Amino acid sequence: xxxxxxxxxxxxxxxxxxxxxxEQTPGLLEWLDAxxxxxxxxxxxxxxxxxxxxxxxxxxxxxxxxxxxSGGRAQALLAAQVLGHHRPWLxxxxxxxxxxxxxxxxxxxxxxxALVWGLRQRDEAAEFIVHSDSxxxxxxxxxxxxxxxxxxxxxxxxxxxxxxxxxRILLHKLHQxxxxxxxxxxxxxxxxxxxxxxxxxxxxxxxxxxxxxxxxDSHHPASWAVGDAxxxxxxxxxxxxxxxxxxxxxxxxxxRHLLSRSGDDEAFARRHGAFLRDAVRRAxxxxxxxxxxxxxxxxxGASEDKVARLAQSLVDLSxxxxxxxxxxxxxxxxxxxxxxxxxxxxxxxxxxxxG
Amino acid sequence: MGADxxxxxxxxxxxxxxxxxxxxxxxxxxxxxxxxxLDDDVQALALRTGIxxxxxxxxxxxxxxxxxxxxxxxxGHMLNGEQLAAPMLAQEVVPLVDAGDVVPAAPAWxxxxxALPGGVALLDLRDRSVQANALFYKLLxxxxxxxxxxxxxxxxxxxxxxxxDDLPLVLAVENDLEVQLRPxxxxxxxGIIATVNSVDPTWEFSKAQVQIQExxxxxxxxxxxxxADFLQAFLEKPKKSExxxxxxxxxxxxxxxxxxxxxxxxDEDSVA
Numbered sequence: 001x002x003x004x005x006x007x008x009x010x011x012x013x014x015x016x017x018x019x020x021x022x023e024q025t026p027g028l029l030e031w032l033d034a035x036x037x038x039x040x041x042x043x044x045x046x047x048x049x050x051x052x053x054x055x056x057x058x059x060x061x062x063x064x065x066x067x068x069x070s071g072g073r074a075q076a077l078l079a080a081q082v083l084g085h086h087r088p089w090l091x092x093x094x095x096x097x098x099x100x101x102x103x104x105x106x107x108x109x110x111x112x113x114a115l116v117w118g119l120r121q122r123d124e125a126a127e128f129i130v131h132s133d134s135x136x137x138x139x140x141x142x143x144x145x146x147x148x149x150x151x152x153x154x155x156x157x158x159x160x161x162x163x164x165x166x167x168r169i170l171l172h173k174l175h176q177x178x179x180x181x182x183x184x185x186x187x188x189x190x191x192x193x194x195x196x197x198x199x200x201x202x203x204x205x206x207x208x209x210x211x212x213x214x215x216x217d218s219h220h221p222a223s224w225a226v227g228d229a230x231x232x233x234x235x236x237x238x239x240x241x242x243x244x245x246x247x248x249x250x251x252x253x254x255x256r257h258l259l260s261r262s263g264d265d266e267a268f269a270r271r272h273g274a275f276l277r278d279a280v281r282r283a284x285x286x287x288x289x290x291x292x293x294x295x296x297x298x299x300x301g302a303s304e305d306k307v308a309r310l311a312q313s314l315v316d317l318s319x320x321x322x323x324x325x326x327x328x329x330x331x332x333x334x335x336x337x338x339x340x341x342x343x344x345x346x347x348x349x350x351x352x353x354x355g
Numbered sequence: 356m357g358a359d360x361x362x363x364x365x366x367x368x369x370x371x372x373x374x375x376x377x378x379x380x381x382x383x384x385x386x387x388x389x390x391x392x393l394d395d396d397v398q399a400l401a402l403r404t405g406i407x408x409x410x411x412x413x414x415x416x417x418x419x420x421x422x423x424x425x426x427x428x429x430x431g432h433m434l435n436g437e438q439l440a441a442p443m444l445a446q447e448v449v450p451l452v453d454a455g456d457v458v459p460a461a462p463a464w465x466x467x468x469x470a471l472p473g474g475v476a477l478l479d480l481r482d483r484s485v486q487a488n489a490l491f492y493k494l495l496x497x498x499x500x501x502x503x504x505x506x507x508x509x510x511x512x513x514x515x516x517x518x519x520d521d522l523p524l525v526l527a528v529e530n531d532l533e534v535q536l537r538p539x540x541x542x543x544x545x546g547i548i549a550t551v552n553s554v555d556p557t558w559e560f561s562k563a564q565v566q567i568q569e570x571x572x573x574x575x576x577x578x579x580x581x582x583a584d585f586l587q588a589f590l591e592k593p594k595k596s597e598x599x600x601x602x603x604x605x606x607x608x609x610x611x612x613x614x615x616x617x618x619x620x621x622d623e624d625s626v627a
Contacts, residue, residue, distance in 0.1 A: 027520060046513055048391045048434075050521065085392035117390065142403055165405070172402055209600075217596065253603075261599040268599075 028060050032067060032082070036074035051082050061089055068102050068111060076111045084118030100124050109133035116140050126150035129157040129166070137162060141169040146177045151185050158202060159192050171205035182210035183222075190224050190234060199238070203245040208254040215242035216275060243275065250279040252287050256294050259313055263298045263306045273312075280316040289325035291317055296332055307336050308346050315350045379406055379414050384423060387434040394427035464544070474551035477544055478504055480516060487549075494532065494551045507549075515547060522547065578611035 031054075035047035056064060067079035080102075089095025096119070103115035112128070113135045119125040120143035128140035130153065137157070144150045154170055162170075177185065185206070189199070203211060221235045246254065258276045262269035269276075283291065295314050299307050314329055321329055333351070337344040382404050387393050397415065401408045415432055418424040427433035468475050468488040474495070476487030483504040492498065495510050508514045511526055511534060518524065523537040531553055539548035582604030589601045 049513075052392060052433075053524065054521075081390055081392045084390075085394070114390065117393075142399070168405060169402055213596075257599050257603060260602055264598065264602075 028054060028056060028063060029067070032071075032075050032078050036072065036078055051078070052085060054086075055088075056082070056086055061086075061095075065098060065102060068106065068115065073108055073111070076106070076108065077114055080106075080111050080114035080118065084114055084120075087118060090122070096122060096124060100127075103128065109136050112136045113139040116143055119143050121145050123147055123149040126153040129153050129162070129170070130160055134163050134166070137166045138169065141166045141173070144173075146173050146181065148181065148184060151181065151188055152191075155185070155188055155202075156192070159194060159198060161198075167201075171201065174202070175205045175207070177207060179207055179210040182206060182214060186214060186238065187222055187224065189238070190222070190231065196241070200241050200245055203238075203242045204249065208246055208251050209257060211242050212246055212254055212257070215239045216246065216272070247275065247278045247282060250283055252290060255279060255283055255287065255291055259291065259295060259310065260298060262313065263302065263310050266305070266309070269309050276313060277316050280313050281319060283317065283320045285320055285322060288317060288321040289323075289328070292321065292325050292329050292332065296328075299332075299336070304340060304343050307339070308343060311336060311343075311347050311350055315347075379404075379410065380418060382406070383411070383414055383418065387424070391434050394431040394433045396430040396432070400432070476507070476549045476551075477539065477546060478507070478515060478549060479544060479546040480519060481545060483516060491549070491551055494553060495528070495534075515549070519547060574611065579608050582607045 028051075031047050031050050035044055035051065038044050038047070054060075061083070064079045064083050068076045068083065071079060083089070083099065083102075089099060099115060099118055103112050103119070106112045106115060112131070112133065116125055116128045116136055116139045122143070123145065125140050125143035126149070128136055129144060131137045131140060141157070144154065146154065154174070158167060158170055174185075189202075194202075215238060221232070224231045250258075258272065258279060262272070262276055280291075292314070295310050295317075299310055302310075311333065314333065318326070318329055333347055337347050383400065383406070386395075386400070386403055395403060397408055397411055400406075400415070401411050404411070406414065415424060419426075419432070422435055424432045425435040464477055464486050465488075468477070468486060468491075471488060471490075474488060474491035474493070476485055476491045478485055485504050485507065495507070497506060497510055504516060508516070511528060513526070515536060518536065519538060523535065526534045526536065528534055528551075533552055535550045535552070537548050539546060585604045586601055589597050589604075
């Protein structure tokens with residue numbers, strides 16, 4: 001049931017003046033009390049609907065905060081959830097500060113979790129990721145956006161060895177990190193000591209294109225790794241782990257990028273030939289047909305050199321193909337062989353493994 | 356909300372699903388029962404529950420069909436409290452006044468009500484009597500032979516009389532029906548005036564159009580605006596190392612355009 005009574009309430013308020021607004025305040029508390037204490041599920045459902053519908057005034061928000069701070073457990077939880085549902089307080093820094101202070105001061109973990117839920121998509125939620133209660137930490141992980149401000153607490157949580165559920169959520173969020181933040185994230189990694197597995201898991205979750213450009217294709221290590229032996233060592237370790245993470249499970253975007261660049265740029269193909277071969281040989285079987293199609297598009301009207309370079313990848317890819325994709329690959333190779341005797345010989349050698 | 360309360364609602368929810376709840380459905384539902392104010396969209400729910408998005412969509416559809424969840428706007432879903440309450444309300448509504456004591460409503464307003472173009476009812480707070488025009492009963496699918504406040508309450512899924520302090524409000528009874536409730540005092544009547552309207556289908560069209568537009572903008576933002584920004588930066592300061600990315604950006608834009616059949620058929624060849 002959808003009930004939006006804000007407009008109607010506005011009309012009513014205009015008609016009845018301030019007294020009406022004052023009369024609504026006790027209603028909020030009564031609903032909270034009744035909802036927390038009633039044993040009738042239908043009554044509770046109705047009251048929850050009411051609480052969803054009411055839009056608390058500034059005074060109502062203060063009352064809700066008071067209930068959170070000093071009410072009974074059930075009332076405090078409901079009040080925290082109502083505060084998280086109606087969030088006009090988000091519009092002012094003071095409102096956000098009050099919400100954070102409430103969450104910091106509350107003792108009941110379920111109430112803290114509800115208050116942290118109210119901070120969703122706000123940077124302030126990130127400070128609760130390392131909370132000792134798993135429900136609070138989980139809610140904080142769900143609520144925190146990935147930004148320059150939240151990266152540090154997110155990494156601190158991952159480094160500290162949080163629960164698998166919270167780790168899953170954070171790694172999933174990091175997978176969608178904006179590419180521009182990856183360099184900053186890597187700079188933050190130097191701040192703490194990371195175990196090999198934790199670092200590998202982190203790299204496996206980061207956007208592959210950014211990792212490739214930063215660690216594999218770039219000639220410029222991070223500033224902290226230059227002129228510092230310990231930093232240089234850490235950088236090399238990161239390069240090794242990042243490369244390994246990329247090659248282990250290369251995604252479609254990375255493979256397509258590698259193929260495109262290798263076709264266009266001979267120097268790139270030479271520099272990253274081994275990396276591309278390893279990546280292609282471990283490509284997901286489901287990506288095979290898509291990659292063959294991509295290679296076909298790349299070689300449309302292309303020079304023999306480009307075709308020869310990409311033929312190597314196509315032959316490597318053959319182990320990861322099945323069904324119609326195999327036929328498509330063979331027909332593509334046959335088509336290329338017909339271009340020239342030289343190309344035919346090169347492809348034949350590749351097929352025989354003597355290229 | 357205490358654990359016992361949660362289990363009550365969970366029991367009720369499970370009974371609504373006729374025992375056919377899958378583990379995944381229960382997992383989704385338990386999140387809503389833990390926090391009845393949750394209004395996550397599919398993406399957020401997938402992250403919250405650890406269920407893949409493509410698996411979650413049919414689960415949510417099943418819960419929506421069962422009436423346990425409802426749209427919270429902007430692709431979000433929220434617990435349908437009214438639906439959870441409705442079956443019990445239907446079973447448990449006890450008339451506050453004995454049926455024998457109900458004073459038949461004075462027919463003073465009947466001619467006026469019948470002359471009105473919409474479905475209108477007057478619900479008297481003092482004796483719970485009802486005066487309504489035929490269209491009101493017809494639109495709500497109620498019997499007009501026995502006007503009864505309790506019957507209306509059951510139909511609307513809530514005790515309308517007890518909402519007097521919260522009026523005015525609007526109840527969306529079904530997708531295409533809404534009931535507006537307002538306090539009303541006139542002559543010898545003191546109670547609630549309820550008007551039922553069939554929601555104009557153009558509203559649904561507008562809603563769908565807004566949704567399509569939002570989706571389109573989101574897609575254009577991701578697939579065109581982002582790559583175009585990159586291309587602009589690239590063209591202002593070209594780097595050889597970013598040539599591949601620039602090509603990929605053009606491919607993304609082209610793929611998006613071809614999705615909407617906006618590019619020339621020859622474009623793909625030229626890009627390739």
